[in-house]
Amino acid sequence: MASSTTSAPPLFLPSTMLFLLLLAYSSHANTIVCNPNSYRDDDPFGGSREQLLQELVWLTPWAASHDVYTFRPFGTPLAYGHAVCRPGLVGDDCQFCLGYVATQMEQICGHSLGGSAAQGDDCRVRYEQRVVVLLDVCNPSPISSSDL
Template identity: 30%
Template sequence: MAATTRTPTLLLTLLLLTVGGASTSLDTFVYGGCSRLKFSPGSPYESTLNSLLTLLVNSASFTLYNNFTSAAVPVLYGLYQCRGDLSAAACRTCVAGAIARLAALCPPDAAGGAVQLDGCYVRYDNVSFLGVQDKTVVLKKCGASSVGYDSGASARKDTVLDYVVAGGGKAYRVGGSGGGVYAVAQCVQDLSVGQCQDCMTAAVGVLKSDCGAAAAWGDAFLGKCYARFSEGGAHSRHGGYDDNNDVEIEKTLAILIGLIAGVALLIVFLSFLRQLCQKGKGITSLIFSSKPLKLIKEVRHDGGPRIEYWLD
């Protein structure tokens, strides 16, 4: 097993793909990295890694963040984190997609790997990174300048970014202004509150210094946190809901409409049934035919004739 070095192994090989300023989905690839260290196929490390990746996906069904350290030797460390506004179901889907992306991105014998999707982050390595601050700028991108520089928009952007930084110690923070400027920031939850604040401050500082006052959007991904802003664009959808929530709302509305329609039909049917009961006593059963014109047969116990009703 070659993966025994105690020096940082990730981001030595880094592949980047920016998300740009367009609206993104949870599985949109942001960046990924693979360790140059290799392990031997069929080794205990491979078995431990497979178990760890399965554990990450299963855990994502219940919580938006978790980290694990293997008990076996060699020791393996791993974590995942989903965007703070996702449901557990969406988180699991995203983490599973991130692991599949790692499998395509990294060699099958890579000792470590990390991938950031729009909705989640997954990392594993043979060197512990848990609780370790990392403010390395992994990716920064700035959108084109807005048409016609607006000093007011620049001030609103700074205000929103400052609000996100002062997020009260939360790991996931969103902010917006009435002028259509939105921001979102998140740090990996293995950091302490102080480390998280320090990382977010650095990420927002990158956006302010590198993107300038006129940029329409900006992304700054550091090793353990990120900050993003946009003027009414892609990141505005990060402010508390996602496409999965939209689908759930539509399903709920469809169910409610169906229930209301069903109750209305039941009331009409019961009203009609009451009228039939008032016309003839001693009814024991109503038999409906499946023909377009419904034949109702009224069976009487008093020996009287069978009465048939045709409904137009």
């Protein structure tokens, strides 16, 4: 009688690779900080914050410097934010990293008026109800995101 061998189902390899990728991201030290002040469910800031985080996750990987400051109006008050990926983390990898930390931050910070999350040195994202201040390296005077 001949012996038969069975191969792994076709989904085994991709699902194993996805698991290993998620394990690699979750094995880094995550840092999440939340503003202790919060907003109500009916506050328009929630919509601004949601749009802002989505925009940062989608735009940052494709920006030349992988470093984006922006703000999002959805009524008032405005939500201001910043996202950055390390130079070697580009495209889909940057987007996955930012999406991961933004999701973790949203789950932990909830209705916080500000939050910041980082995945080791790979990527970080933050949002605030106040202007995020930028400093130009050549001109150290503060620049607000409204100057962009």
